[in-house]
Amino acid sequence: MAKIVVINGTPSLVSRINAVIEYAEANLSQSGFEVERINVAELPPEDLIHTKFESEAIVKANGLVAEADAVIVVSPVYKASYTGVLKTFLDLVPQKGLAGKIVLPLFMGGSLAHLLTIDYALKPVLSVLGARHILGGVYAVDSQVIRNDQGQVEIAEELQLRLNSVLEELAEETNHRVGRKTQD
Numbered sequence: 759m760a761k762i763v764v765i766n767g768t769p770s771l772v773s774r775i776n777a778v779i780e781y782a783e784a785n786l787s788q789s790g791f792e793v794e795r796i797n798v799a800e801l802p803p804e805d806l807i808h809t810k811f812e813s814e815a816i817v818k819a820n821g822l823v824a825e826a827d828a829v830i831v832v833s834p835v836y837k838a839s840y841t842g843v844l845k846t847f848l849d850l851v852p853q854k855g856l857a858g859k860i861v862l863p864l865f866m867g868g869s870l871a872h873l874l875t876i877d878y879a880l881k882p883v884l885s886v887l888g889a890r891h892i893l894g895g896v897y898a899v900d901s902q903v904i905r906n907d908q909g910q911v912e913i914a915e916e917l918q919l920r921l922n923s924v925l926e927e928l929a930e931e932t933n934h935r936v937g938r939k940t941q942d
Contacts, residue, residue, distance in 0.1 A: 764832060786929065840879055
């Protein structure tokens with residue numbers, strides 16, 4: 759079974775972007791993928807800040823990335839870039855830790871003004887980590903993920919359609935790559 763790991767770079771575990779992650783995880787699980795999540799905000803802050811590569815939590819998180827066939831990188835957009843929380847973890851991923859992996863960015867920002875954050879802030883870092891197969895990703899706007907009066911989060915239909923499309927592409931690419939690996 760193909761494995762996909764989600765790297766959740768939001769500092770808040772009650773963020774609306776978590777609804778997008780849960781949507782993606784459910785979609786991929788229903789398609790037969792094993793999906794695991796790294797909530798970077800739950801990793802020991804001292805290990806992240808002091809780049810403790812040997813930390814048990816960091817070694818375990820990097821092990822999930824190493825075992826994955828595909829990686830989904832998720833972050834809200836702060837100050838025209840991804841979060842510092844995400845950056846501290848990416849700094850601990852081995853130099854070629856994303857080599858041979860399909861990578862899907864999922865970002866959310868307050869407006870379309872930062873639409874190119876994925877291309878200009880994230881993709882160069884992913885490339886340095888060895889990623890060569892980076893899908894176009896999805897940039898969502900906060901207004902597409904709202905909390906209703908009952909406190910539940912609703913994802914706008916237009917965003918669901920875009921997520922479905924890119925998740926289908928991720929599934930196809932991952933299955934193709936995994937199938938090719940088993941034939942070799």
